[in-house]
Amino acid sequence: MKRFLKYTGLAIVLMVVHTLVVFLGTDNGWWYTPFTKERVPETFIASVQKELHNEFVGNMALGVFKNGQLEAESFHSNDKLVDRNTVFQVASLSKFVSAIGVMKLVQDGKLDLDVPIDQYLTRWHLPKSGFDNSKVTVRRLLSHTAGLTDGLGYAGFESLKDLQSLESSLTKATDADPGSDVRTVVGIEPGIEWRYSGGGFTLLQLIVEEVSGQSFDVYMKTEIFEQLQMTSSFYEWDERFRECVADFYNSDGSKARHRYYTAQAASALYTTLADLEKLFYSLKEDERKQKPLSVQFQKMMWQAQAETLGTPIYGLGTFLYAELENNSFIIGHDGKNNPPLNTAFRYNPLTKDGIILLTTGSTDFATRIASDWVYIHTGKVDALLFKRQLGKMIQTIIIGLVVILVLVISIAFIRKKLKNNDIVSTHQA
Structure with a gap:
């Protein structure tokens, strides 16, 4: 039971941290790439004209x-x-x-x-x-x-x-x-x-x-x-x-x-x-x-x-x-x-x-x-850009939560197996 609570706690902490990082990253645009980085009005407009050719x-x-x-x-x-x-x-x-x-x-x-x-x-x-x-x-x-x-x-x-x-x-x-x-x-x-x-x-x-x-x-x-x-x-x-x-x-x-x-x-x-x-x-x-x-x-x-x-x-x-x-x-x-x-x-x-x-x-x-x-x-990231990224954010959070859950379960299983092997080796010795 103690081991179960330890791994459950680890999983919850990792899931919370992952969710917060993805949310804050989306909200602050940490990995967002705009269509241009040009700030000067004339060059910004030139970038818009290029973008028009894509659709x-x-x-x-x-x-x-x-x-x-x-x-x-x-x-x-x-x-x-x-x-x-x-x-x-x-x-x-x-x-x-x-x-x-x-x-x-x-x-x-x-x-x-x-x-x-x-x-x-x-x-x-x-x-x-x-x-x-x-x-x-x-x-x-x-x-x-x-x-x-x-x-x-x-x-x-x-x-x-x-x-x-x-x-x-x-x-x-x-x-x-x-x-x-x-x-x-x-x-x-x-x-x-x-x-x-x-x-x-x-x-x-x-x-x-x-x-x-x-x-x-x-x-x-x-x-x-x-x-x-x-x-x-x-x-x-x-x-x-x-x-x-x-x-x-x-x-x-x-x-x-x-x-x-x-x-x-x-x-x-x-x-x-x-x-x-x-x-x-x-x-x-x-x-x-x-x-x-x-x-x-x-x-x-x-x-x-x-x-x-x-x-x-x-x-x-x-x-x-x-x-x-x-x-x-x-x-x-x-x-x-x-x-x-x-x-x-x-x-x-x-x-x-x-x-x-x-x-x-x-x-x-x-x-x-x-x-x-x-x-x-x-x-x-402005309000409407955040809304446009919401679906991707939720998908990323869900995928991350599944990966964390699988990873923690795998670690727990491997450690239990290694411990059992050590016990068996000790008895054989």
Whole structure:
């Protein structure tokens, strides 16, 4: 029994050490290799252009910033020419911009972050649940901690005539991605867990309309885009921009159809690299320039509101990609949708460096490039890169645990056999 406990203890210690080393190694990028090590914007972009040859990307618009200034741009197209004024759908990057619109209402005293949202609603209300719906607040909707379990995911509609009303989409989204709960409903206790919710931002869209008395698209244009002179940004489809929109592609490289969204705040923003560059400049701490949010309310968005695995991951409408000094984070958002498109926005508030990348025809090119940009500038694995490596990490841990278990059992067996042989030899002698 004593020997059994000794080897069991050894196995447990080795397993714990192995698991911690693999986890910390993955989290800190000890053995991660980025696609390039180039930090200078022009050479970084040259590396991106090389990377484009390794896979299909239909269109790309890329801007890289250093010390708060645009250093270089790069474009790629498979057919129709793409430039800084080409309009891209940006999928969930919409949430980052939409959150600025919500926070403008908070700044103006028209919304309170911490009161029950039901006091702002007349057109639709959260269905009754087994939890306290009064704990659903604007802060929790913005930070994906409101207990909503929809998991949306909007696939959009191929025709404008198929668009749902906002209220019917919240009740049952007919364009939900496969595997999503089509209902916006409280399914877990609000405030205890970060759970990404497209439905939460669709609910914020309704709140903005109720409080402002305007459609979400009109409100965002008048309160955000016009102030920043983002002249080619909109949420509700505008036929005037038809010829300016980047082509959509399927994963096999064939052309895909345009899609339209009821869930505008969550998924539907159309914008350009030029317009997002103006948004990037507005993030700098300069109260002299006209911009929608004061520095105080901007920084409020970048404070940690939610964690996963003990690590801050989300503020108010923004991912917290990598922790920096003084409780700061690289902030921004990514977007991903079908037909394949992928977008990424990263901003370092300490150095004022950043990257904006818009693509069609790929589900992950923009995120991978932006995550590697974070890694080569900070030496840290950002939140989405860690998530991409999670499967490999778990596999490595499991394989290691099996090897340790087999090794300890083998050692125990061999030592027992050697001891038995010694006993036999002693008796024979």
